[in-house]
Structures are given as structure tokens and as C-alpha cells.
Amino acid sequence: MxxxxxxxxxxxxxxxxxxxxxxxxxxxxxxxxxxxxxxxxxxxxxxxxxxxxxxxxxxxxxxxxxxxxxxxxCKGKVRSIYLFSKLPIEKLEGRSVALTSSSATSVALLKILLQHFYQCRVSYETMQPSIDEMLKEHDAALLIGDDALHAKWQNTNISYIYDLGELWYHFTQKHxxxxxxxxxxxxxxxxxxxxxxxxxxxxxxxxxxxxxxxxxxxxxxxxxxxxxxxxxxxxxxxxxxxxxxxxxxxxxxxxxxxxLGLLKEATQVEVWVPEKKSIPQ
CATH class of the missing domain: 3.40.190.10 (Periplasmic binding protein-like II)
Known part of the structure; x- marks a missing residue:
């Protein structure tokens, strides 16, 4: 099995x-x-x-x-991975950010964006994905997937909402x-x-x-x-x-x-190539 x-x-x-x-x-x-x-x-x-x-x-x-x-x-907006912030992202230096416990890639991406591209040093705490709880004691919160969709739809009062796919493309022009x-x-x-x-x-x-x-x-x-x-x-x-x-x-x-010390090595992608090339109809 x-x-x-x-x-x-x-x-x-x-x-x-x-x-x-x-x-x-x-x-x-x-x-x-x-x-x-x-x-x-x-x-x-x-x-x-x-x-x-x-x-x-x-x-x-x-x-x-x-x-x-x-x-x-994505190549641009992903529309389901958001940083919800009380401040403009470039002003998060020295602030605290709550990270969703549901993700690994998005957490690493946010750290790269803040440290490498915005030169912001912030403190992080991993939490369960609840936007209200995350923003009680933190200046910004990262949510992904359906949690991020619901939070964006239901919290129109949050001052700054950043799409991480869009930010990555802005700086790199890459997928x-x-x-x-x-x-x-x-x-x-x-x-x-x-x-x-x-x-x-x-x-x-x-x-x-x-x-x-x-x-x-x-x-x-x-x-x-x-x-x-x-x-x-x-x-x-x-x-x-x-x-x-x-x-x-x-x-x-x-x-x-x-x-940035998030990985032990710069990993190379290795894709498995099946012998059969056809796709069943």
C-alpha cells in the first residue's frame, strides 16, 4: 500500500x-x-x-x-499567503511577527523577504493560525491557505496586507x-x-x-x-x-x-523521470 x-x-x-x-x-x-x-x-x-x-x-x-x-x-500574486501587519512592512525593524504553524516554505520566504530584501531584523513566534490571537501581542502575522483567505475576507480593518508571492516577484521577477x-x-x-x-x-x-x-x-x-x-x-x-x-x-x-542560515546547503532540485511518457485518457 x-x-x-x-x-x-x-x-x-x-x-x-x-x-x-x-x-x-x-x-x-x-x-x-x-x-x-x-x-x-x-x-x-x-x-x-x-x-x-x-x-x-x-x-x-x-x-x-x-x-x-x-x-x-505562482509568478506574482498567490492570493492565499498573506502577511497581515499593523505597520508598513519596511517599518517592521525590531518588531515582532507571529508565524503560522501550518507552513514551512512561507515562513522561510517571509524571513528571506524581511532580512534579505527589506533589511529588517524582527523577532518571531510560531502560533496556531488565528489572526485575532496572533495580532494581540504581535505587530504582524503570517497566514497561509484557507486560513489566510478567511482572515482577508473577514478582517477588512487590518491596515496592511501583503501577498508574499507578489513581494517575491517584485524583487526577483521569478516564480x-x-x-x-x-x-x-x-x-x-x-x-x-x-x-x-x-x-x-x-x-x-x-x-x-x-x-x-x-x-x-x-x-x-x-x-x-x-x-x-x-x-x-x-x-x-x-x-x-x-x-x-x-x-x-x-x-x-x-x-x-x-x-541566511535557514538551510544547511543550497539544495539542487532532482526530478524523477518515469520510463512511460504517455498520459492515460
Whole structure:
């Protein structure tokens, strides 16, 4: 049985919505969790493959490879990763920032933005993702995913809200890849044929999801909230690929993280290449 992680956020819908789980009955089980929990379970070997924070991949690259053409990336606004601040971001020097406990990549990205690009030294505290509690004693708060969406919709009185994808693009003109699909190296060795079938099904599901965004956005608007136009804009701003340009941008992110002491080395991206090239129809 191969255990596959599944991020418990709406940003993942186009990848998983049309995934044919019945095709892999008795071969695959899905484990939905927030990114930080998936990161830890992958590290322990409790999960064999699935989406994890791109930063968590860099921390454990010796144990993982990446599935091809799968990520959660943006080139500009990501619209679900926000820094909520009482002050302009450039005036956070010496202030305190609350960090969500749900993420690794976004936390590292914020530290890079503040220290490398804004030259701001701040203190951090990791907290459960509650915008009200985070801002009680801190000057700014980082939230991601559905927590960030709800906070932005419900807290129109917060003075400054910064989209981290937009800030990264402003300074670098590069993609930002927040999550990647990693697979443990022992699975590559021991379950290669099944892994190829799973990888191909992810590609088929992704293509169908992107071709049928209207179905997904309609369901989300009814069940989660937000307008159809919001969800359409949201998904149009995301990329689920992992092109050469995205890989290069990710390695640049890793170099900056290494220079700031957030990573032990400037990790190089290693993508697994399946033998089969076709995608099932």
C-alpha cells in the first residue's frame, strides 16, 4: 500500500478533484493534512509521496525525489499567503511577527523577504493560525491557505496586507514554488511501476481539473464562500507545473535560504523521470 498525502486546502483542488482513486483500490490510501503535518509525516516515512512544502523538500532532499510537472506555484500574486501587519512592512525593524504553524516554505520566504530584501531584523513566534490571537501581542502575522483567505475576507480593518508571492516577484521577477510533489527514494526503487501509474494519473487529473475549473469554482463558491470571479482569478494565478524555469527559481530561493542560515546547503532540485511518457485518457 502506497500512502499519498493530500493538502487540506482549496489550492489543491485542480490536482485531486478528478483523481480516480478507485483505479488504485487496495494499492493506495490518501492522508489529508495541513502542509506542516504532511512535511513531518513524509520525513518519518509515514507517507510515501505527495505534496509537501518546497522548503521541506530542500531540508530532506537526500531522501526524496520530485514527481515531474507538479507543484503549487505562482509568478506574482498567490492570493492565499498573506502577511497581515499593523505597520508598513519596511517599518517592521525590531518588531515582532507571529508565524503560522501550518507552513514551512512561507515562513522561510517571509524571513528571506524581511532580512534579505527589506533589511529588517524582527523577532518571531510560531502560533496556531488565528489572526485575532496572533495580532494581540504581535505587530504582524503570517497566514497561509484557507486560513489566510478567511482572515482577508473577514478582517477588512487590518491596515496592511501583503501577498508574499507578489513581494517575491517584485524583487526577483521569478516564480515562487510553495509546494512540490515529493516521493521517497525507496518507493522509486521498490514500486517503480505503480509509481508511474500514479504519476500519470496525477497528470491526467491535473489536465482535467484545469479544463473544468468552472465545475470546481462553482462547488467552492457554494461550500466555502467567495464569488465565482474570485475563484476563477485565484486559480488562474496559480501554476501546477514544474518547468525548468520554476526549478531554477526554486534553486535561487534555496540559495538565499542557505545564505541566511535557514538551510544547511543550497539544495539542487532532482526530478524523477518515469520510463512511460504517455498520459492515460
Amino acid at each position: 502506497i500512502k499519498i498525502g493530500k493538502i487540506s486546502y482549496t489550492n489543491i483542488y485542480p490536482i485531486y478533484y478528478f483523481f480516480d482513486e478507485l483505479k488504485f483500490a487496495d494499492q493506495v490510501t490518501f492522508i489529508p493534512q495541513i502542509p506542516s503535518e504532511l512535511n513531518q509525516r513524509m520525513k518519518r516515512g509515514d507517507i510515501d509521496l505527495g505534496p509537501i512544502s518546497s522548503f521541506a523538500y530542500a531540508e530532506n532532499a537526500a531522501s526524496y525525489m520530485l514527481l515531474p510537472d507538479l507543484s503549487i506555484s 515562487m514554488t510553495f509546494a512540490v510533489w515529493a516521493v521517497r527514494r525507496e518507493v522509486v526503487k521498490e514500486r517503480a511501476m505503480l509509481l508511474e501509474e500514479i504519476s500519470a494519473e496525477f497528470q491526467r487529473s491535473k489536465q482535467k481539473g484545469l479544463q473544468n475549473l468552472g465545475m470546481i469554482t462553482g462547488e467552492l463558491s457554494r461550500s466555502f464562500g467567495g464569488s465565482l470571479s474570485f475563484w476563477e482569478t485565484y486559480y488562474q494565478g496559480l501554476s501546477y507545473d514544474l518547468s525548468g524555469e520554476q526549478q531554477e527559481s526554486l534553486e535561487y530561493f534555496y540559495r538565499l535560504a542557505f545564505e
